[in-house]
Structures are given as structure tokens and as C-alpha cells.
Amino acid sequence: MTPILAVGSIAFDSVKTPFGEASRIIGGAATYFSLAASFFTDVRLVAVVGEDFGDAELELFKGRPIDLAGVQKVPGETFRWKGEYSFDLNNRETIYTHLNVFADFRPAIPEAYRDSPFVFLGNIQPELQLEVLDHVSAPRLVAMDTMNYWIERAPAELRKVLKRVDALLINDAEARQLSGEPNLVRAARCIRQLGPKLLVIKRGEYGVLMARDGEFFAAPAMPLEEVFDPTGAGDTFAGGFVGYLAACDELSEASLARAIIAGSAMASFSVEDFGVERLRRLNHEDVRRRFAEFKRLTHFEAL
Numbered sequence: 001m002t003p004i005l006a007v008g009s010i011a012f013d014s015v016k017t018p019f020g021e022a023s024r025i026i027g028g029a030a031t032y033f034s035l036a037a038s039f040f041t042d043v044r045l046v047a048v049v050g051e052d053f054g055d056a057e058l059e060l061f062k063g064r065p066i067d068l069a070g071v072q073k074v075p076g077e078t079f080r081w082k083g084e085y086s087f088d089l090n091n092r093e094t095i096y097t098h099l100n101v102f103a104d105f106r107p108a109i110p111e112a113y114r115d116s117p118f119v120f121l122g123n124i125q126p127e128l129q130l131e132v133l134d135h136v137s138a139p140r141l142v143a144m145d146t147m148n149y150w151i152e153r154a155p156a157e158l159r160k161v162l163k164r165v166d167a168l169l170i171n172d173a174e175a176r177q178l179s180g181e182p183n184l185v186r187a188a189r190c191i192r193q194l195g196p197k198l199l200v201i202k203r204g205e206y207g208v209l210m211a212r213d214g215e216f217f218a219a220p221a222m223p224l225e226e227v228f229d230p231t232g233a234g235d236t237f238a239g240g241f242v243g244y245l246a247a248c249d250e251l252s253e254a255s256l257a258r259a260i261i262a263g264s265a266m267a268s269f270s271v272e273d274f275g276v277e278r279l280r281r282l283n284h285e286d287v288r289r290r291f292a293e294f295k296r297l298t299h300f301e302a303l
């Protein structure tokens with residue numbers, strides 16, 4: 001299997017939605033990413049946890065093709081984040097972010113990971129994303145995520161990373177902010193000029209828009225009756241997207257379109273329960289079936 005080196009946060013999350021509340025559940029962008037990607041290929045996880053993240057928690061990653069040699073356990077507490085969602089789940093307020101051990105995180109890339117052909121730079125300081133890139137040799141695809149916080153506070157470093165990545169996955173608000181363009185088509189052109197030849201704009205319940213070579217591909221989100229917790233949907237999407245591309249190991253138009261559906265399918269599961277619960281219970285047959293449902297949802301005969 002073509003492995004993906006993935007770097008990002010592992011967290012204890014607390015989440016409040018109109019449908020319930022959960023506290024100190026396992027979360028973090030790298031957690032969602034690697035669980036989703038592991039349905040398609042091998043993941044080499046690079047992250048940091050505190051002493052409070054024990055074997056019981058690490059159990060979540062066991063039995064899956066997720067290598068934990070790059071997960072450092074250091075004195076202190078694991079990163080903690082709390083979010084609260086509005087009635088329609090479209091708005092989220094961050095109640096707190098306690099960086100804890102994440103504050104001094106320096107990704108340590110094991111020697112055996114240096115040849116990783118696929119790299120996913122999760123949403124961390126652009127400076128650390130650059131450091132990771134300096135430790136890998138000639139990857140075939142580098143994908144990255146970022147957020148408003150870094151767009152505002154580290155624009156120069158962020159631009160340096162953008163020059164070195166092939167694919168950027170961000171949400172629509174971030175795309176507008178990064179480009180200074182309210183129109184997403186123009187925003188896409190502007191962002192592609194900053195470096196990434198492939199841009200994936202996540203639009204929550206409205207689906208996803210991919211831009212490449214001035215061509216677009218769009219997919220809706222799966223219409224679901226039960227959406228409990230959107231936390232991590234974007235990272236889960238990224239895991240399905242990059243995971244699928246690594247598994248088929250090619251970047252043709254057709255495989256990129258299927259990767260968008262793979263990401264959308266994984267994200268649609270993630271939101272069906274709190275935290276990583278739905279991903280924990282998921283099996284390959286569920287994924288195959290949802291992929292087929294997406295085909296039905298989007299298929300029509302041309303005139």
C-alpha cells in the first residue's frame with residue numbers, strides 16, 4: 001500500500017450540539033484524518049499526546065493500518081478543545097482551546113517515514129508544516145489544510161508552505177479570506193496562483209468544489225436525516241480524499257473525482273454520531289454502499 005505521512009492534532013474534545021453533549025472524547029484533526037484514510041491505505045501518524053492519553057485511548061488506532069511510531073508521548077496534558085454548535089449546525093463557537101503539549105510540538109519524523117510518497121499537513125503552524133516538508137524526500141503529492149487563525153496570524157509563512165504543496169483543502173470562508181475574493185471561482189484561480197495546483201473547497205452541508213487547471217468538479221453532501229456532530233467532518237473528508245488517491249496512486253481526472261466522493265462518503269459517516277464513534281464502528285462494506293448511494297444521488301442522463 002502507498003503510505004501517507006499525516007501530521008496534525010490528537011485531542012480530547014468536548015462538544016455540545018442541539019442533540020446532546022459529550023466531554024473528553026478523543027478528537028483532533030490527525031485522528032479523524034488517519035481513521036478515514038486507514039480505510040484505503042497505510043497511515044504514518046506524526047502527532048503529540050500527553051501522559052493522560054493512555055493505552056486505552058491509543059486502542060482506537062490499533063487493528064488499523066496506522067503506524068504510531070511518530071506519535072510522541074510527552075509530560076503534560078493532551079491538547080483540549082471545546083466547540084458548541086448552533087441549532088442548524090452551520091455555526092460553531094470555539095469555547096476553549098488549551099494547546100497543552102501541542103504548544104511545544106515539534107514534529108519528529110522517524111527516518112523510515114522520510115520516503116513517504118503522500119504527505120498530509122494537517123492544520124498546524126505553517127512553520128511546522130514547512131519543517132515536516134524539509135524532512136521528506138520528493139513526495140508525489142503533498143496536501144495541506146489550514147484555518148483562519150493562520151491566514152490572519154502567519155500569512156508570510158503560510159505563503160511559503162503554499163508554494164510547496166500540490167493540494168490545498170480548505171472551507172469556503174477560508175478560501176474567501178485567503179484570496180480576498182468573495183466569488184469562489186475567482187478565489188480558486190487566485191489561490192492556485194499561490195502554489196497549489198489542486199484546490200478543494202469544503203462547503204459543509206452544501207458539498208465540495210474542486211478546482212484544477214481552471215476546470216471544476218463538484219459533489220453534494222449526502223442528504224442525511226441524522227446529523228449529530230459535524231466536528232472533524234473536514235478532516236475526515238481529507239482522510240478519504242488523500243487515502244483514496246494514495247490507494248490508487250494516480251492523479252487522473254477520474255481518480256480525483258472518485259477521491260472527492262470517497263472523502264464525501266467518509267465525512268457523511270463521521271457526522272452521524274458524536275466524535276469518532278461512527279468511524280470506529282464503520283466497515284468496508286458500509287463505505288462501498290455509501291459510495292454507490294453517491295453514484296445514485298448524482299447520476300443523470302445528459303440531454
Ligand code: AMP
Nearest residue numbers: 009011027028029081231232233234235
Ligand atoms: P474541524 O471540525 O474539521 O474543524 O476539526 C475539529 C477538530 O480539530 C477537533 O477534533 C479539534 O480537536 C481539532 N482542533 C480544533 N482547533 C484546533 C487547532 N487550533 N489546531 C489543531 N487542531 C484543532
